[in-house]
Amino acid sequence: MIRFENVTSVYAQQQRAALEDVNVDIDKGEFVFLVGASGSGKSTFLRLVLRENRPTQGRVYVAGKEINRLASWKIPSLRRDIGTVFQDFRLLPNKTVAENVAFTLQVIGKPRGTINRAVPETLELVGLEGKGQRMPDQLSGGEQQRVAIARAFVNRPMILIADEPTGNLDPNTSVGIMKLLDRINRTGTTVVMATHDAGIVDQMRKRVIELDQGRVTRDQARGGYGYQH
Numbered sequence: 001m002i003r004f005e006n007v008t009s010v011y012a013q014q015q016r017a018a019l020e021d022v023n024v025d026i027d028k029g030e031f032v033f034l035v036g037a038s039g040s041g042k043s044t045f046l047r048l049v050l051r052e053n054r055p056t057q058g059r060v061y062v063a064g065k066e067i068n069r070l071a072s073w074k075i076p077s078l079r080r081d082i083g084t085v086f087q088d089f090r091l092l093p094n095k096t097v098a099e100n101v102a103f104t105l106q107v108i109g110k111p112r113g114t115i116n117r118a119v120p121e122t123l124e125l126v127g128l129e130g131k132g133q134r135m136p137d138q139l140s141g142g143e144q145q146r147v148a149i150a151r152a153f154v155n156r157p158m159i160l161i162a163d164e165p166t167g168n169l170d171p172n173t174s175v176g177i178m179k180l181l182d183r184i185n186r187t188g189t190t191v192v193m194a195t196h197d198a199g200i201v202d203q204m205r206k207r208v209i210e211l212d213q214g215r216v217t218r219d220q221a222r223g224g225y226g227y228q229h
């Protein structure tokens, strides 16, 4: 589903590569944690999957397509297939919860009937039934992240990318968010999550890819945050 072949990424004006000769193959339906110190290249990896950045060398494939050879008019369609969730939620503050979730479908031109069906269904999936008419600032942090997940998932993307989704949440709330991401993963969506949250990685026992100064130093099935035998 996601394949990096000898990917090196160097930002303009930087000496050191943000990613260096990275080779990774993530299958459909996998759940992968990306770990590593601050600055190790996790966000750069995720940006390359979204084609927000382009590699200096090497190839990035998403769903079998080399995405850096896509015509620019095909990029919106690539990004539609990839839901994104961030540490800071990024909800539209002047729209209700339901409107935030509906927005994803409106921008891709889905008919109103589909939207009216999909939004409550997805809010129920994330445990926010009955809260569709609230404004984001009337929700807890954990609930706001659930809205962000609903918005990312409402059009059933192939891939869900989460960059530090529990970074602003307390441990209990984070566990709830992880259960939700796990449930989404079980529907067949590939999940790639960058995190510093050792407790969660140790608990979930999923595949762990560790980066150190832009290089993959570990790629372990059912790993922990640190290396364990």
Ligand SMILES: Nc1ncnc2c1ncn2[C@@H]1O[C@H](COP(=O)(O)OP(=O)(O)OP(=O)(O)O)[C@@H](O)[C@H]1O
Residues within 6 Å of the ligand: 011, 012, 014, 017, 018, 036, 037, 038, 039, 040, 041, 042, 043, 044, 045
């Ligand atoms: N837009 C940019 N321009 C120049 N250098 C950048 C840019 N974004 C990231 N970098 C550099 O690339 C390297 C990797 O950064 P990246 O943000 O991918 O790391 P990260 O692992 O996501 O870090 P964090 O855990 O702090 O989010 C770092 O050395 C960083 O300073």
